[in-house]
Amino acid sequence: MNGRRLRATVSRTLGAWETTAAHQRAIALVGLGAVLAALGRRPDLLVIVAPIAVAAVWGQLARPRATVEATARLSDVTLREGQAVALHVVTEPVVPDAHGVVTLARVPFVDRQSGSGIALLDDGTATLGVRSTRWGRRRVGTVSVTLTSAWGAYRVGPEELPDLDTATLPVPAAFDASAPTPHPRGIVGLNRSNRPGSGSEFNTIRPFHPGDRLRRISWPVSLRTGTLHVTSTFTDEDAHVILLVDAFSDLGPREGIDGRPTSLDVTVRAAGAMSEHFLRSNDRLTLRTVGAAEVPALGTGSGTNHLRRVLDTLALITPASERRDTGEHALRGVDPNALCLVLSPLIDQTMVSLAHTLAARGMTVVVVDTFPDHLVAGTGDVYQSLAWRMRLLSREAQVSSLRLRGVPVVPWRGPGSLDQVLRDIARRSSAPRLSRR
Known part of the structure; x- marks a missing residue:
């Protein structure tokens, strides 16, 4: 996992729509009721199974034909320890009157903000919150998507999407050092060198030489001695x-x-x-x-x-x-x-x-x-x-x-x-x- 790129977006086709067990039971119950009503001359049985027949026919007529594709996307793949990120799930095209459920599996060092890790698809979209609790390359738990048509007649899924990846950066501990870094030898930096030059730390006051900056002139010493003097500093270098x-x-x-x-x-x-x-x-x-x-x-x-x-x-x-x-x-x-x-x-x-x-x-x-x-x-x-x-x-x-x-x-x-x-x-x-x- 360390050698490949992080995946922030994954997609997968959910497959073909299949009849649910509830729809099959409804069709079987309506057929059985119609047969018993005809053989036993019981019209009341037809009245009893009529609502079930209406739901079964409605579910059959509303059967989805389109192939649905689910896409999962993380709002950010680079996190800090303890930081939360949003996981967005979108299904396209949007199936009318369809209901969907998105589940997120539990994995180590990734907390699910919604607790149970379950979200309902509203107009083809759902959002889950995840929080990374330890540094390192992490895989977000497996995302599973399920869609059911009107009256629960047809279903697609549950289909598992490819895993998403996050890079969790360590949170630096509190640290500060007032001592300078030893052996400064570079060109720029904040460490005082032993050599005089352009810097911010005071060295001494010396007579003015051609090339010295005018803002370095020490006017109190110059007025007292009658000759120009400048303030010299130690050069600042990096280590x-x-x-x-x-x-x-x-x-x-x-x-x-x-x-x-x-x-x-x-x-x-x-x-x-x-x-x-x-x-x-x-x-x-x-x-x-x-x-x-x-x-x-x-x-x-x-x-x-x-x-x-x-x-x-x-x-x-x-x-x-x-x-x-x-x-x-x-x-x-x-x-x-x-x-x-x-x-x-x-x-x-x-x-x-x-x-x-x-x-x-x-x-x-x-x-x-x-x-x-x-x-x-x-x-x-x-x-x-x-x-x-x-x-x-x-x-x-x-x-x-x-x-x-x-x-x-x-x-x-x-x-x-x-x-x-x-x-x-x-x-x-x-x-x-x-x-x-």
Whole structure:
């Protein structure tokens, strides 16, 4: 499903009109009543079956001849988690005095707004509401259409239409960072560089040089000294951020946007939140996924259009669909001067090894721990609690090995999660270093 286009509109011919069991019973009852009235000389029986005969004849004369085609259409195929969309069903041509019923089957992570998922066709149209509760590519439940003619004499269907598809984008979690992104090296952005130039952050006041802008003149200092002085600033540059998303694990019950998140829910929503923050700061961003099949590597980009591409790529993730992935493709062509953020619950050893590999290459690596706390809180099963305790001890050893190598491991807590570690990285990069002469 990840490799094909989304289907927003589907159509299917409902087939030939067939007599209903009620119409057949009416014809049989009228015939039987007429025979008994003739054999038994009972005209009262004819009076009794006369209304049934009228309904049967009326239904026979009103038999539809046209072939009806049903069309189902979604008002939008790209949703956000928790967003509702309208499902419109239309039958053409409109059959006079016909009644129709549309039913929608129940599927995981798609709620039917009408409750029972049943709607009546009014003048050949019906509308159902559906709501997607979890990110990813979703199939709307099977739509079934049934039409009956006047007096229920003829029926077409129930006929199932092809499934419709939706792409549900993850809702980015709340995230904000007041610390600047380390290693700014681009042309435009909001991060302060160490070099003076055109920017917004104050550097110093110096004498006027040819080529300086007049609006930079500091008139109080110029009047006091008698010579022109200008205000100089630090140049603003953009940084390069690489997001490495762990798709090996999806721990916890899948309850959607209305329930508790799984580990992959936390990872995907955190990736969306970080992407939104850095891209709105005019930084460049690259997204790589490990452990998921048929998810393309998203190249470097910036701006709101790139944010939409990031969310579309995250919606393609199918957890643990490529268990043999070693992550080598994710490390190809990475910028050695970029800030690499590894988002993982640190359950699979592959992600820990990738973090060690990136650190060994001299890259700036930060591991964002997306393990949800509710998985081990209040576990009623004794054996499950013991298993989690043993696994967490092994996980703690892996986290310690990363920290001993100089790779910070930061738990995901939403806004401010990366402030302290980004400040430490910026302070470390500006510290003096030994060099050979």
